[in-house]
Amino acid sequence: MSQASQKRVLLLMVTLFLVLGAPSGPLTGMPEEKTENPLQVEPLKGFLHPDDERRWRAGITHKYAWQRYKTVLEIRDARLEGSAPILREALRDRKFWTRMRAAMALADFGVPPTREELQQVLHGVRSELVTNFFQRFQKKARPGELYIILLALKLLARKGV
Numbered sequence: 001m002s003q004a005s006q007k008r009v010l011l012l013m014v015t016l017f018l019v020l021g022a023p024s025g026p027l028t029g030m031p032e033e034k035t036e037n038p039l040q041v042e043p044l045k046g047f048l049h050p051d052d053e054r055r056w057r058a059g060i061t062h063k064y065a066w067q068r069y070k071t072v073l074e075i076r077d078a079r080l081e082g083s084a085p086i087l088r089e090a091l092r093d094r095k096f097w098t099r100m101r102a103a104m105a106l107a108d109f110g111v112p113p114t115r116e117e118l119q120q121v122l123h124g125v126r127s128e129l130v131t132n133f134f135q136r137f138q139k140k141a142r143p144g145e146l147y148i149i150l151l152a153l154k155l156l157a158r159k160g161v
Contacts, residue, residue: 044109048082056083060090069098076105084111091117096125100133100148107144118148119155130156 059071072090075083090102091113099121103113113121122130134149141149 042079044081045079046081048080052078052080053082053086056086060086060093065095065098068093069095069101072098072101072105076101076108079109084109088113088117091121096129097133104142104145104148107147108142112144112147115155118151122152122155127156
């Protein structure tokens with residue numbers, strides 16, 4: 001790993017530490033090699049209605065990035081059984097923020113993305129964009145969000161971003 005890459009990884013880790021504070025509890029250290037979510041997640045609120053599914057599928061394929069991002073947030077907040085496949089589709093969105101929010105929502109649902117899916121989410125993304133995204137979690141972060149952030153940092157450190 002080059003010295004510049006090492007500096008970028010260190011910057012990401014320091015940013016995460018400053019934003020989220022020192023890790024504690026079940027998140028002490030980096031996630032294990034397993035892709036299972038080691039965190040307790042809240043139960044989902046109900047079942048996906050066909051009307052919601054149609055609307056959300058249209059939302060994540062919308063031509064405007066904001067509409068796709070907003071749809072992912074809506075799916076995350078609704079927490080309905082059966083919506084995970086829609087979030088998995090959003091992992092392939094053109095915009096990094098939409099992909100990361102979909103990954104975090106999946107982790108919040110207790111079905112986090114696989115290592116390969118998360119690598120695709122991070123593929124070709126500038127380290128500054130990742131740092132900017134992580135800085136948004138200054139005060140509160142859900143357990144699934146923390147899990148994805150830590151796993152993403154581990155993957156980025158390995159590839160030498």
